[in-house]
Amino acid sequence: MPGEKTSANLLEGYVGEAQAAIRLKIYAEKAEDEGYPGIARLFRTISESEEIHARNNLRLTAMVKDTETNLSDSLSREEKIAGVKYGEFITAAEEEGESAAVTMFTYARDVEESHAKLYEKALGHLIAEEVPDYYVCGVCGYVADAIVPDKCPICGAPGEKFFEVE
Numbered sequence: 001m002p003g004e005k006t007s008a009n010l011l012e013g014y015v016g017e018a019q020a021a022i023r024l025k026i027y028a029e030k031a032e033d034e035g036y037p038g039i040a041r042l043f044r045t046i047s048e049s050e051e052i053h054a055r056n057n058l059r060l061t062a063m064v065k066d067t068e069t070n071l072s073d074s075l076s077r078e079e080k081i082a083g084v085k086y087g088e089f090i091t092a093a094e095e096e097g098e099s100a101a102v103t104m105f106t107y108a109r110d111v112e113e114s115h116a117k118l119y120e121k122a123l124g125h126l127i128a129e130e131v132p133d134y135y136v137c138g139v140c141g142y143v144a145d146a147i148v149p150d151k152c153p154i155c156g157a158p159g160e161k162f163f164e165v166e
């Protein structure tokens with residue numbers, strides 16, 4: 001395990017670089033919308049580079065463990081975010097009349113709950129050879145297990161909005 005300061009710096013580096021990677025992807029979409037395909041490509045390229053930095057930082061932290069522990073850590077994170085954080089976010093957004101944020105936070109909370117169930121199921125039968133099919137809703141992030149639904153049960157998007165994950 002790295003020293004105390006380096007451990008904290010690796011975490012900070014990971015968080016900052018991961019945020020930059022996503023931020024630049026959204027900036028790229030915005031640049032496409034505004035008619036700057038060259039700038040969009042620049043943002044996408046630097047996003048890829050920042051992702052490499054995020055991964056390189058994270059790999060040296062103590063956060064990456066064996067798969068069974070990674071599953072149970074992921075399960076606890078989902079339960080915490082679905083059961084605590086998003087509930088607080090929804091209440092605050094309702095108080096401020098931010099209806100778009102209320103909808104988005106609600107979708108996210110419900111999807112996190114389903115992530116927790118998927119992790120629980122996977123922990124229940126940790127079989128190396130089993131490779132299930134999963135499909136993700138491109139609108140709200142809902143994960144369908146084995147079959148693409150006609151309509152997303154969380155946001156109502158049609159089945160065509162789902163993509164398969166290899």
Ligand code: FE2
Nearest residue numbers: 017049050053
């Ligand atoms: Fe970077």
Ligand code: FE2
Nearest residue numbers: 078111112115
């Ligand atoms: Fe999640």
Ligand code: FE2
Nearest residue numbers: 137140152155
């Ligand atoms: Fe959805």
